[in-house]
Amino acid sequence: MDVQVPLIEVRNLVKHFGSVIALSGVSLSVHRGEVICLLGDNGAGKSTLIKTLAGVHKPTSGEFLVEGRPVFFNSPRDALDAGIATVYQDLAMIPLMSVTRNFFMGREPVKGVWPFRHVDFDHCDAVTREEMHKIGIDVRDPHQAVGTLSGGERQCVAIARAVYFGAKVLILDEPTSALGVAQTSMVLKYIHQVRQKGLGVIFITHNVRHAYAVGDRFTVLNRGKTLGTYAKSEIAIDELQNLMAGGKELQAVSEELGGMV
Amino acid sequence: MVNTTQPTADLTTAPAVKQIQDERLKEVSLLTKIMRRPELGALAGLILVTIFFLSTADSSMFSLAGVMNILSPAAQLGILAIAAALLMIGGEFDLSIGSMVAFTGLVFGSFITLTGWPLLLAIAATFVVAAVLGGLNGQIVIRTRLPSFIVTLAFLFILRGLSLVGLKWATGGSTQMRGIGAAANEDWVREIFSGNALEGLFAWLAANDLIAKFPNGTPTVTGVPVSILWFIGFALLATWVLLRTRAGNWIFAAGGDANAARNSGVPVDRVKTGLFMLTACAAALVAILTVLDAGSTDARRGFQKEFEAIIAAVIGGCLLTGGYGSAIGAFFGAIIFGMVSIGLTYTRFDSDWFQVFLGAMLLLAVLFNNFIRRKVTGER
Numbered sequence: 001m002d003v004q005v006p007l008i009e010v011r012n013l014v015k016h017f018g019s020v021i022a023l024s025g026v027s028l029s030v031h032r033g034e035v036i037c038l039l040g041d042n043g044a045g046k047s048t049l050i051k052t053l054a055g056v057h058k059p060t061s062g063e064f065l066v067e068g069r070p071v072f073f074n075s076p077r078d079a080l081d082a083g084i085a086t087v088y089q090d091l092a093m094i095p096l097m098s099v100t101r102n103f104f105m106g107r108e109p110v111k112g113v114w115p116f117r118h119v120d121f122d123h124c125d126a127v128t129r130e131e132m133h134k135i136g137i138d139v140r141d142p143h144q145a146v147g148t149l150s151g152g153e154r155q156c157v158a159i160a161r162a163v164y165f166g167a168k169v170l171i172l173d174e175p176t177s178a179l180g181v182a183q184t185s186m187v188l189k190y191i192h193q194v195r196q197k198g199l200g201v202i203f204i205t206h207n208v209r210h211a212y213a214v215g216d217r218f219t220v221l222n223r224g225k226t227l228g229t230y231a232k233s234e235i236a237i238d239e240l241q242n243l244m245a246g247g248k249e250l251q252a253v254s255e256e257l258g259g260m261v
Numbered sequence: 262m263v264n265t266t267q268p269t270a271d272l273t274t275a276p277a278v279k280q281i282q283d284e285r286l287k288e289v290s291l292l293t294k295i296m297r298r299p300e301l302g303a304l305a306g307l308i309l310v311t312i313f314f315l316s317t318a319d320s321s322m323f324s325l326a327g328v329m330n331i332l333s334p335a336a337q338l339g340i341l342a343i344a345a346a347l348l349m350i351g352g353e354f355d356l357s358i359g360s361m362v363a364f365t366g367l368v369f370g371s372f373i374t375l376t377g378w379p380l381l382l383a384i385a386a387t388f389v390v391a392a393v394l395g396g397l398n399g400q401i402v403i404r405t406r407l408p409s410f411i412v413t414l415a416f417l418f419i420l421r422g423l424s425l426v427g428l429k430w431a432t433g434g435s436t437q438m439r440g441i442g443a444a445a446n447e448d449w450v451r452e453i454f455s456g457n458a459l460e461g462l463f464a465w466l467a468a469n470d471l472i473a474k475f476p477n478g479t480p481t482v483t484g485v486p487v488s489i490l491w492f493i494g495f496a497l498l499a500t501w502v503l504l505r506t507r508a509g510n511w512i513f514a515a516g517g518d519a520n521a522a523r524n525s526g527v528p529v530d531r532v533k534t535g536l537f538m539l540t541a542c543a544a545a546l547v548a549i550l551t552v553l554d555a556g557s558t559d560a561r562r563g564f565q566k567e568f569e570a571i572i573a574a575v576i577g578g579c580l581l582t583g584g585y586g587s588a589i590g591a592f593f594g595a596i597i598f599g600m601v602s603i604g605l606t607y608t609r610f611d612s613d614w615f616q617v618f619l620g621a622m623l624l625l626a627v628l629f630n631n632f633i634r635r636k637v638t639g640e641r
Contacts, residue, residue, distance in 0.1 A: 077526050092524040094517035096584045096634070105514050106526035108507040118505040143297070 005068045006031050007169045007200040008053065008084065013062035015048055022048040024224040025062070030169055030200035035191060037211035038204045039244045040221035046204050049221070050171050053202070054086040055079030067168075085162035086171040093154055095147030099139055100128045102146050103161050131160045135190055152183025156190050169200045176210050188214050208241045220244055296636060299578030300590030302629045306576060306622065307593045310600055318607035325472055325482045327607070329489070335599025336492035337547050339592055341566055342573035343499045344543035346591035348536045349574050350503070352516030352583030353402060353409040355395075355537060358570055360420035361544035362551075362563025365391050367427045369549055370438045370558045373445050375431060380450045387545050394420075395541025399534035417567065425560045442556025455553035457484030488550045492595075495543075499588035512536065517584030572619065573598055576626040585634060597622070 006029040015023040023045045030036050040046045051057045052064075055073030064071055066082050073079045079086070093102050100121065108119045125142045132139040137153050146154060155175045162170055172191065176184045191214050195201055205211050211218060218235065220227040220243050227243060235243075295301060314322060321327050341358050348355055368390050372383035398416055402409045428436050445451060452458075460483055466472045467480035474480045503509040514522035515529045523529050544563065552558045575581070576597060577590025601619075605612040 076524055080526060086524070088524060092521040094514055094521055094584065096517050096580075097513050101510055101513065105510060105522065108510055110507055117507075118501075119507055119510065121505070141294075143294075145297075 004031075006065070007067060008202075009063075009065045009068075010053070011063040011065075013049070013052065013064065014060045015045075015052055015057060016060045022224055023052070023059075026221065026224070026226050028202075028219050028226065028229070030202055032200055033195055033198045034216045035195050035201040035203055035214050037215035037218045038202055038221065039206065039208065039211055039218055039240070041206060041244060043223075044221040045224040046221055047173070048224075050086060050173055050202065050204060053079070053084060053171060055084075080165075083166060083168035084171065085165070085167035085169070087155070087158045087162060087173065087175060089173045089175075089177065093146050093158055096145055098143045099132070099146055099149070099157060100124045100142040103128045103131070103142075103157065103164075107165055127164070131164050132157070135160055135193065136186075150183060151179050152186045155179070155183075155187050159187075159190060159194065163194060163197070163199065167199065169202065170194060171202045171204070173204050174206070175203070176205060176207065184210065206244070208237060208244060212237045212240065296633055299585060299587040299630075299633075300593060301578070302626055302633070303577045303590040303593035303597065306626070307597050307600075310597050310604075314600065314604045314607070317610075318604055322604055322607040329482055329486065331599045331603045332489045332492075332596070333486055333599070334602060335595045336486070336488040337551060338566065338569055338573060338598055339492045339595030340488075340495055340543050340547050340550075341540075341570040342577070342591040342595045343495055343588050344540040345567075345570040346574035346577055346579050346586055346588055347499060347503065347512060348540050349571070349579040349581070349583060350516045350586040351512045351533055351536045352519060353399075353533055353536065354413060354571065355398065355540045356410065356413040356567045357398065357416035357420055358540055358544050359563040359566035359568075360417050360424065361391065361394065361541055362548045362566060363424040363558075363560055364394075364420040364427075365541075365545040366548035366552050366558035366562050367424050367431070367438065367560075369545070369552055370441045371427070371431050373441050374438065377444070380445050380448065380454075383445075384450065384454065384549055387549060388542055391541040391545035392538045395538035396534055398541070399537030402537070403530045403533060421560070424562075428558075428560050436561075437557055437559040439557045441552055441558060445553065451553065452487075454487065454549055456487060458487050458490055460484040486554075488554075491546065491550065492592075496588055496592040503588050508532070508535075513584055515583075569598065572623050575630070576622060578630055580630060580634060581627075 009029040011027050013023055013026045013028075014021075026045065026049055028036070028038070028049070038046055038049065048057065052059050055076045055078050058073070066084070071078075071082060073082070076086070094105070097105070104119070104124050109123060110117050111120045112118055128142040129139055132142075135156050137149075137156055146157065149157065159170065159172070159175075175187050175191075179187065188210060191201060191203060195214075195216075203211065203215060212232075215232060217229055217231050218240055219229045220240070222244075230240070322331075341362075345355060345358060365387055369383060369387040372378050372386055373380070376383075378386070394416075398409075398413055401407070402412050405412070425436060428438055432438050463472065463480045463482060463484050467474035467478065472480055472482065503512060511522070511527045511529075511532045514525070514527045515532045519529045547566075548558070548562065551562065573594035574586065574591045576594035577587060577592070579586030579590070598619075601622075602612075602615050605615055
């Protein structure tokens, strides 16, 4: 377990969809206990990149290493088994189902011998309550439907689920984009907590402030390519913003509006 | 604006935040817990209907014989309704259930009369045919991504037509196939699929004056029709699977949001195909039970049962959009059905009111379910 070997590393990742070039040479790495922010405007290839990391898409070419070993995922299940958990923007949560049922969805612990094999829901309820408690959400009734939780709470449940099931790398797809201020800080705080546990986090966002609040390093994508990767000490928040939006244009608009963007 | 040390500092204040949320969440009352049960509407409906008939119908309706009269049609419908409910929770419809009853009835009758197979083999083979057809339904829905509504509507007509053509072919021109009862051998297998059960118990109850009996000492009701036991057994099994097993959680997940379920590692396609096979097998079970009891089968068997089954499932709390519902609710829904269809003959009302009642009940159930869902799941 060498700390220097990245949990995930991709080099020159290329992905074509027919004649469309979605990714044309992206490089990225995540280490233990590190939050790497993936920034980029719409259409930069963020979604394609994370879906490739999550096993949804297969790369056209390029290297994909998990803990130093080359991997090839056939399905999201393979990625999960390799310890890469993705929390999608649409959450992969089912509003009509209870918190417990959502928490253990697809990975229900069973007990008993075959014809009588059943899910140990008492255990599940206890685990759910405890895991929620750890992140500061007090679920009094784990049977309540996920639809009754706030957006931030749902996001935290989704992250807690990934962490509980042994994720080594957490990919968060715009977890704060639909949230209010208080809920955003709840999620950012939790991301920080996850980092302290030694997990690697890939945090996708197009909000530079959210990124700067928790990120250790920033990788900026533009038109399917990496513009560069910067440590927090190397770059100021304004520079990052300009880099992400393609620089000059935004600066011009900003001046026009009196520096408000 | 951006304070990078803030998260660490905030960790210590987390308990304070929790206290506030604590108070807001304490409102989970007993009422909410009861309302969260999807079968609540069906149970309330059953109680209302029972009260209605207790006050208007002849008292013989609720005698032991009367209850058996109600439960027999309820059982046949209920077996279909419970399977339909599981499929609806899984997010799909099967409109071919009724035609499937006719078709598997023909298949079963043919195995008995034309091939002369023993009963056990004929029953097993019928279930295999049903499972294959159900699996075909499921695979078409999954692979084409067409709505199951339209795919199974096609099968409603295909199977009904095949039943007619097949019956004429097998019988030489008739749409009814007779002599199945006589051709089927009498053994323990037949005891399981036809006639009455628990006859010893009923004889004992009669001997001890616990139930009504004829002057010669035999009970007026000699036993429970086996279809009722199948109905109850299936309801219990389906409820257990749905609420206590991994497969049950997958059914809810597949119907709630297939994409989210897939992303979480639920084998959605397998679950759905399995459910289509289950509804087809439930139709085959009803076909076998009714064909053995009647001794014959005909092309109209199971006519419009698909609608009745779906109505019973909806009355039982299933949402048309999937992901929510209960098997025990469909059980109650089917009993409401049986009670009203049989019960009206015990009253002074014209029994043709049945259909009016049916439509009204469906509408009420849908409105009620929607209201409850919004209330309970916090959907706004």
